Amino acid sequence: MTALRRRMIEDMRVRNLAANTQRAYLQYVRAYAEHFGRSPALLGPEEIRAWQLHLIEAHRSRSTLVVATAALRFLYNVTLKRHLAIEEIVMSKQPHKLPVILSPDEVTRFLDAIRSVKYRAILMTAYAAGLRISEATRLKVSDIDSQRMVLRVEQGKGHSDRYVMLSPRLLDILRSYWRLGRPQHWLFPGRFPDRPIDPSTLRRACHDARCRAGISKPITPHAMRHAFATHLLESGTDVRTIQLLLGHRSLTTTSRYLKIATSTVCATTSPFDRLPQHPITPLDSEQQPAHR
Template identity: 65%
Template structure:
């Protein structure tokens, strides 16, 4: 390990950045140095601009992927290398605002029925029933189930924050049936190695397989179930602030985007077209006879 990488890892650890963030930032800086075949200390703003254009025009990466690389370089040059130009000279790409595609309740049920594995179906059901992120669901432990208070404990979710979410009676029954069949000991959803939780990739592959089997045309990822959880709660009349707490969102603005997709808000207002007096239907078109020459 180079001294620079060690220093950057120490800087991230001091600031208590999540482990996944640390790994991603180190990988991004390594790819950046490999592209120029020079150490980052010898590179500057123009090199960063060249690299961003390479990611955009040659690699054809999405703004979110370029933003990850940019975040890593900003940290490197501002915190670890302490360059005064760091933030000002490293532009962050603007991400396009996209609304999530929402599954209906019937589509959620149909999708879950298409999941063939009991473990995968139970995990994906928990994501929908409690609004979990996939990383939160994969890291659930047996001890996180509080059937007395009907709560699930989310240990160190995004932003390294603990929170409690609802444990519905139906989900509790589902978890109990799964436990009787699988008998997990530490992790609720163990991976190939019993002392390790199931991986995100394994959940993603199971989701893709079920998506194909379901025949649902809408795109579906594990996160789609979390989107559906929030939207269905909102449509049922749950307060936005309550949904924010359940989802573990830092900002209410993040949760409020579901107002844009919930049928209870989008469809609650009558279209002015429906208020117009009924207009008589126009007479059917008379086919024009063919011209004769």
């Protein structure tokens, strides 16, 4: 391990960056150095620009470009303390796309089509409580508080704890699930009992269940969280409450669901409907086109 890599790891740990973020930053900085065959400490604004163009020409996704750029910003601004270079690291603008939302009927059909009891319980939990799939898979048995009817989400995104509602129906499902395997620590253990299930294993299960349910919309594990927020909003829950349940830091992030809550949007009266009604009449003789 080079001294620069060690220092960057220390800087990320001091700032308590998430483990996945640390791995991604190190991966992209290493790829950046290997591309030019030199230490990043010897590279500057021109190489940074050339690296970004290389990623674009290689048809890498926009999200990849954003993370790779963030990694270089951290490297030069924090670890190398080259504040003049930071202005040269332009952050690529991500297009804002609205997620595809499942209807309540589609959610029911999708969940019913999941064959694995464990996978179905995980995705039901994600929908019932609006959890990120990483949060659902890392639930512990002790996180279920049936007295207060809440689930404890420990160290979610942003290293924050929060409580979410525990649906009585979900509690019955989780109790039935627990009686089958009797997990001791992790509610949803993986291949090894001392480790939680890997979230990536659920992507294939979503694809298979979507096909069996005959749903044309794309479905990922995160679709359950989107459906949770949208369905709450459409049923009249205020945005601030949804923000707390989702664990969003900013209300702006939660407010994007206002754009996709179709029953709320479509129920709004158009100003056109408030105009005085006039019958549609044929064009008068002066406006009618001349016939040849």
